[in-house]
Amino acid sequence: MMLTDLAKTARDAGLKVVEVDGWKTRGRPGEMIAIKTITCHHTANGGAKGNYPSMNTVKNGRPDVPGPLAQLGLGVDGTVYVIAAGVCNHAGVSLKTDYDKRHAIGIEAEAVGVPGAKGDWPEVQMVAYAKLCAALVKRYRLDVEDVRAHKETCSPKGRKSDPSFDMKAFRLRVAKLLIAPPKPKPVEELMAGIEWTTKVALTETDAAVWNLHGGLPKPGQKAFKRGDTVTLSDMIRYPTLARRMDMKLNAIIATLKAQGLVVADTNKDIEELAKKLLADDETDV
Numbered sequence: 503m504m505l506t507d508l509a510k511t512a513r514d515a516g517l518k519v520v521e522v523d524g525w526k527t528r529g530r531p532g533e534m535i536a537i538k539t540i541t542c543h544h545t546a547n548g549g550a551k552g553n554y555p556s557m558n559t560v561k562n563g564r565p566d567v568p569g570p571l572a573q574l575g576l577g578v579d580g581t582v583y584v585i586a587a588g589v590c591n592h593a594g595v596s597l598k599t600d601y602d603k604r605h606a607i608g609i610e611a612e613a614v615g616v617p618g619a620k621g622d623w624p625e626v627q628m629v630a631y632a633k634l635c636a637a638l639v640k641r642y643r644l645d646v647e648d649v650r651a652h653k654e655t656c657s658p659k660g661r662k663s664d665p666s667f668d669m670k671a672f673r674l675r676v677a678k679l680l681i682a683p684p685k686p687k688p689v690e691e692l693m694a695g696i697e698w699t700t701k702v703a704l705t706e707t708d709a710a711v712w713n714l715h716g717g718l719p720k721p722g723q724k725a726f727k728r729g730d731t732v733t734l735s736d737m738i739r740y741p742t743l744a745r746r747m748d749m750k751l752n753a754i755i756a757t758l759k760a761q762g763l764v765v766a767d768t769n770k771d772i773e774e775l776a777k778k779l780l781a782d783d784e785t786d787v
């Protein structure tokens with residue numbers, strides 16, 4: 503299995519992504535078997551300058567370890583470099599199969615990696631690191647506990663020290679990103695204080711716009727004039743006027759929601775819905 507949607511996964515998470523030439527076919531011989539772990543590393547760059555000075559090493563390997571050394575690189579500024587889609591030499595001997603290179607995606611984040619090193623782990627990089635891990639957890643239906651540090655997966659324990667930050671705090675950060683966003687407020691709450699019969703007095707301009715857009719004057723009246731009132735029901739029929747009056751588009755949306763109609767938040771969609779409403783119920787004036 504080649505992980506050819508890594509770039510899309512990162513991009514969809516709102517991250518800045520650089521696709522390194524040839525990444526979709528780059529990897530060690532053999533295949534990824536299944537994704538069970540996201541393994542966090544640091545590059546230990548010795549203080550090299552630049553956003554991702556370890557690119558060549560991660561892509562091509564070191565004299566003692568052939569590359570690629572990780573599927574993903576993470577620059578100091580949070581840019582995600584997509585380097586390989588196949589098996590990468592990032593895990594080494596691991597405590598269990600789920601942690602090995604055929605079951606774990608490796609992320610090599612640029613850092614000196616010595617605890618307290620100046621310039622390591624700027625907030626922008628940590629935010630991106632957490633976002634990237636959260637996106638991968640979602641994509642591969644993993645648990646936040648499957649985000650592991652190399653220092654937690656290596657065998658024997660203590661063989662590795664990367665990455666040089668606290669993983670419990672980091673996983674908490676990832677977990678927060680994975681919590682579903684709050685549900686929208688119930689319609690009742692949106693509807694509070696809004697009535698179909700809410701009346702709005704027209705200004706002179708409003709009346710002119712209302713007439714222009716084919717509002718229906720009362721019987722015996724040729725056109726609307728200043729001071730006439732219209733209801734929310736009218737508003738839904740004539741959203742252009744509603745907008746002109748800055749008349750609580752939210753109220754209109756809430757009303758449409760309350761009627762079980764598809765909810766949309768753009769003026770254009772409201773106009774569409776208003777048209778449907780008009781077609782469905784000619785008598786509702």
Ligand SMILES: [Zn+2]
Nearest residue numbers: 543544652664
């Ligand atoms: Zn490592």
